[in-house]
Amino acid sequence: MSRVRLRGWLRALAWLLCLALLPACDRDDGQRAAQADAQAFSILAGSELKPLEAAIRQAAHGAGVELRFEYAGTLDIVERIEAGEHFDAILPPNGAYPVLALSQPPLAREKLFYSRVALGVKAPLVAALGWDRQAPSWADIAQLAGAGRLRYAMSNPTASNTGMSALFAVASAAAGKSEDLRVEEIDGALLRAFLRGQALTAGSSGWLADAFVREADRLDAMVNYEAVILQTNQRLPADAQLQLIYPRDGVISADYPLMLLNGARRAEYERLVAVLKAAAFQRDAVAAAYLRPSNPDAAPAAALPDTAVAELAFPNRLDVVDAVLAAYQSDWRRPATSILVLDVSGSMAGERLQSVRAALQALAGADAQRASARYARFQPRERVVLITFASEVSAPVQIDFAAGQIASGRDAVLHYAGGLEARGGTAVYDALELAERIGSDERTRDPQRLVSILLLTDGQSNQGLRFEDFRLRQGSQPWVRVFPILYGEGNVAEMQALAELTGGRTFDGRKTALAQVFKDIRGYQ
């Protein structure tokens, strides 16, 4: 009581002080909000948890803990902590990778709920394949995918936990092991066959589900959390409903450990864990979202199968994790053609152009100390097309990262970045039209390639085609996905419309360094 009263007094005094002495008191409310935010218990969480944030906040509030959330993929969570960013706790989907990779082990960890990574397959196909009678093995799935008979959506394993879990499950199953996978046991041929079916990729499991809903016509299946698959079904038409398939050699589940990093906030952490593991939250929020409760007093949703599914072990050595992820990017996955469309109009001069150079240097692999930088840089077999535009569109520069040409490819990107100069107007859609044409030709020439366009512009298109012309001139030709970066004085609404039109998504470069934004987009390429 008395402490509360004292705090009330101090607040009143601060207000008086402010009124008396500071001319800038109008900012008080904003400052107070920022201060409250700075005092909140901060959590860096897996991005698929966003839909649960409101429920978590509410439960925490009831326990007297105010929360501040930021979101990232599992690898990025680890790297941001390692880079010295401050968070009181992390909430990754799977605890294994952070425990192996963090140099300071978490002070406490408590699993909040679970979700298996499963394959959601359209019901008629399940019936046709007889998978409703007997679950397939991963090898069966790989064979179908390799033969072009199973097109599925799966997130990029170097950016997202569902892709990573599925990749390790296939790698283990292919090696005939349920645990303790070693690098030399991995069967690359089977993994390549499996990955031939990856017709849609993404940097996050949530966006993958959104894209699946939009593109369900051309896809047969989706690798995702069972919880996300069941949620997605609510947005899918009757003929596109996904049935949960757990390959019989096993899966790897997410176990959502809340990991305490800041020992000074242990008391709040304990309260938070208690309220999040309480039967009420586990029933009303966890089970309702099709996640599996960690509290046995809360029953899982009836839609979740309770059949025994073999659980495969996550490797216990970081070098195995690293080798598998590196091989995915450089060797097993479908190669990418990445078209980068970059604004070099006058307004980009100075710091902005310097940021673009830094981002390109990062993708060239200039600083590849960190694992995610190694996975994000241009990869063997990748084809990179660089297009700059100002008042006019420059001739595209194509750089192939074919075997034996990796070093020269990187040099070419660095040289290109060094030569960028900014002047003139902004012909966004002339450049995009060219990029779409190149992308479309790429797909025709090599249907195995995953083709996408990154667009960076800091202003309104003021020369050449307008958005409307660009849209109409495409006709019935399928779009190559565009990932526009919101930047500078760019037209936010138009960039969002562009992303939606082409099946891409926007990324915000107004607050985040361009190098980081480029890296995030790499998860989608």
Place this chain on the structure above:
Amino acid sequence: MEIRKVVAPLLAALLLGAVGTGIWYSHEQLGAERPAIEQGSTRQTVLHGLIGSEKAAFFADARVQQVLAGHGLDVVVEKAGSRAIAARFDPQHYDFGFPSGAPAAAELRRLAGNPNVYTPFYTPLVIASWQPIAAILVANGIARADADGDYQLDLKALLALVGQGRRWRDLPHSEAFATGKSVLPMSTDVRSSNSAAMYLSLASYLANGEQVVQSGEQLAQVLPQVAPLFLRQGFQESSSADPFEDYLALGMGKAPLLVAYESQLVEFRLRHPQAGGDIAVLYPRPTIYSKHVLVPFTPAGARLGEALENDPELRKLAHEYGFRTGGDEHGPRGWREQGVKVPAQLVDVIEPPSHEWLERLIEGIEQQYR
């Protein structure tokens, strides 16, 4: 601006007055309330301790806290792996350590200057499993059902299967779990957790011709047989509570065989009489007791140990959490009345190696994690 210039000094003066009044008022309030806090109870000593994770729920129980308050003890605990508790010995911050397992406690006791220690709870090591799995083991002559619905497990025969790298689908009569998963009990990380160390004690005893390991020669011979039990598991959790949650939440597919404490299963069954019909408890032969040893660093810590060992009410509460205790009532009889039947006496119980030899075994395995 002009008005502000005039008003500011006035407000500042007002402010100083207000500060004074506020401090005086708050102080008065604090003074008035303090006696009320202590009224009706003895002087409370706040004490901090590091405990094995499986005892966290016991200390979090409001009834336990109330009984302890009656002893004048307000206990704040932090969970840690039992091996880590010795590593984090710090009498400046903690009043006691309460690891599971006599070897971990022995080292902690040495660090603490050999105080008298307390052993209020103990529990045997078991294998938590599922009825379909138990049926496969029975059909293969490795387990045998006993009258109360539990199973006696021939641990030597099971570890032989593990050593051969057998998978469940390779075993005869394994239709109920015909997966490619290896026959390999899941445990915690032996580098940090006591339940894994107890499992290692059992496995090393069997690998050493049913002798407790106590020489370098024996160690060298045993290590290649026992290290794979842990190394082959892939990523492991560092404390015993996590895998038990996994076992309950993800079921047979995650953990057909889980190295666990009897206390974890008894507690779960007492609390959920309707659930867990599929759970099977395998009592390995031989088995080992995990002793929960409280090592006090301060007089307050010793008072806690005293209370836990001797207060019948605390012992009764400990039984609710599945721990066996000393005293007239050890636990099993009361559990049986509530429908949870466990063997009252276990035969064929071995002792763990000394702390020194257990450490050497663990270090031998640790080196192979690279």
